Amino acid sequence: GAGVSQSPRYKVTKRGQDVALRCDPISGHVSLYWYRQALGQGPEFLTYFNYEAQQDKSGLPNDRFSAERPEGSISTLTIQRTEQRDSAMYRCASSLGSYNEQFFGPGTRLTVL
Amino acid sequence: GQQVMQIPQYQHVQEGEDFTTYCNSSTTLSNIQWYKQRPGGHPVFLIQLVKSGEVKKQKRLTFQFGEAKKNSSLHITATQTTDVGTYFCAGPQGGGSQGNLIFGKGTKLSVKP
Numbered sequence: 001g002a003g004v005s006q007s008p009r010y011k012v013t014k015r016g017q018d019v020a021l022r023c024d025p026i027s028g029h030v031s032l033y034w035y036r037q038a039l040g041q042g043p044e045f046l047t048y049f050n051y052e053a054q055q056d057k058s059g060l061p062n063d064r065f066s067a068e069r070p071e072g073s074i075s076t077l078t079i080q081r082t083e084q085r086d087s088a089m090y091r092c093a094s095s096l097g098s099y100n101e102q103f104f105g106p107g108t109r110l111t112v113l
Numbered sequence: 114g115q116q117v118m119q120i121p122q123y124q125h126v127q128e129g130e131d132f133t134t135y136c137n138s139s140t141t142l143s144n145i146q147w148y149k150q151r152p153g154g155h156p157v158f159l160i161q162l163v164k165s166g167e168v169k170k171q172k173r174l175t176f177q178f179g180e181a182k183k184n185s186s187l188h189i190t191a192t193q194t195t196d197v198g199t200y201f202c203a204g205p206q207g208g209g210s211q212g213n214l215i216f217g218k219g220t221k222l223s224v225k226p
Contacts, residue, residue, distance in 0.1 A: 031212055042201045042216030043156060056206075056213045091155060098212035101146065101158040 002026070004105035006092050012111045013082055021077045021108045025094030032075050033093040033102060034067055043091055043104075049075065050098060082112045115140050117204055119217035127225050132189040134220035136202035143205055145178055145185045146214070151198040159187075159200075192224050 005024045013019050025032050031050050035043035045059040051072040060066070064082075069075040079086055089109050093102040116139045126132050136145065144163045148156040160169055162178035162185060169176045175188045189196055199219040206213035 033212060033214075040218075040221075042203070042219050043214075045206070045213050045215065048212040050212070058206075058213065093156075095212075099144075101161060102156075102214070103158070104155040106155055 004092055004094050004103050006090075006105040006108050008108060009106060010109045010111075012113065014113050015082060015084060017082055018078065018080045019082055019110065021079075021090050021092075021110070023075045023077070023092030023094075023105060025073065025075070025092070026103055027073075029094035029096055029103075030072075031095045031098045031100070031102075032069055033095075034075070034077050035091045035093065037089045037091055037107070039089075046077070048098070055098070079110075082110075084112050086110060087112045115204075115206060115215055117202060117215045117217040119200075119202060119220050121220055122218065123221050123223075125223045125225065126192050128194060129191050132192050132196070132222055134187050134200050134202075134222075136185045136187075136217055138183045138204050138215075140207060141182050143182075143207070143211070145182075146203045147176060147185075147187055148201045148203065148216075149198050150201065150219070154198075156201060189222075192222070194224050194226055197222060197224050 007022045033048040034046040037043045047057040049069040064080045067077045089107045091107045093104045095102045146161045147159040150156045167178040173190045199221045201219045203214040203216040
């Protein structure tokens with residue numbers, strides 16, 4: 001079937017606005033991950049879920065960032081009161097389980113003006 | 114905290130030359146994964162190594178996991194232009210959070226035809 005999809009692909013927002021980034025994982029994948037990737041860097045872990053349970057959120061930079069996966073499928077990463085330093089590529093990945101290979105989505109390029 | 118380091122940061126080779134990238138972790142890893150990211154693309158899983166001293170081959174690519182499970186390498190024989198991209202290694206954070214992958218900064222490979 002289809003791979004991991006993310007929307008929107010590009011998001012431009014003004015400082016102080018809230019944004020919600022969506023991830024639709026591969027059907028049947030138990031684990032879902034959120035990363036942030038700066039240009040020229042490797043993906044930086046933010047948080048991950050098994051089913052609907054958030055297993056680890058230690059990578060979320062501060063309390064403006066939150067994520068949910070209420071039905072164990074689609075996930076939303078929310079950034080409140082965005083700041084310019086939040087500008088980055090946000091990537092979602094999914095896997096059959098947390099010990100398996102991760103399949104990455106195309107990412108959402110967030111620009112905060 | 115745990116760190117995963119890769120060298121070199123950049124590698125420029127002539128088509129047909131060999132290429133090697135090295136990955137070192139500050140802590141022992143339960144496993145190590147390698148990903149390739151083409152310019153403008155997303156990370157794509159290549160392989161996972163689990164056993165101490167493990168060696169795996171995929172056509173012209175050879176992956177090794179060190180005896181102490183703290184280092185790994187990827188060797189490409191007779192590079193081709195299709196090998197262009199950034200190669201990342203990644204290992205689990207540990208402490209029970211298998212899904213929390215720590216990525217290295219990557220080695221960017223360019224191949225001159």
